Amino acid sequence: GAGVSQSPSNKVTEKGKDVELRCDPISGHTALYWYRQSLGQGLEFLIYFQGNSAPDKSGLPSDRFSAERTGGSVSTLTIQRTQQEDSAVYLCASSLVFGGGETQYFGPGTRLLVL
């Protein structure tokens, strides 16, 4: 079956522009997570969704970052007024439900480069 997909796979943008990253989770997975990974760094948690609601937004780095999920499926992560420090790989993951021990299945990521 289809795994988690993300688009675009690569994005180059100019400082100050807005970008929108998309994640399609595995069908039927109710939990969806966004992480980012900078070069040589671990995965940094950004936000997660249970259904369409986001109970924990504490990982979002600033108010320039926002995310939404509609229909319990597709999610978009929006970065407004991008800065060079936003350059990273943005990874999306989904799990069947949100709970202890639930395996997260990761998408291939979107590589964002802000010039």
Add this chain to the structure above:
Amino acid sequence: GQNIDQPTEMTATEGAIVQINCTYQTSGFNGLFWYQQHAGEAPTFLSYNVLDGLEEKGRFSSFLSRSKGYSYLLLKELQMKDSASYLCAVPRGGSYIPTFGRGTSLIVHP
């Protein structure tokens, strides 16, 4: 808070055994994950431990000691394709959101 420590890099020989350690500090324990991440690819799930002891899964085994805040991933009969980063992750206390360590880059050479 959350603190996860693992070695930055390890090297090993094809066919050998390697043990990758992870120590953690958390205010509440909801299990420990190991993920494998090949360069340029997404992490993939390897194991989940919530009880003390060793869990074996083919060439890979994972061990947990909750009292010591310690886990290790044991890789046997190493193959070149095992060269990857191995990420230890522990859900934040009171939640199920995994906090990831920086990963251990394993290099397997002939």
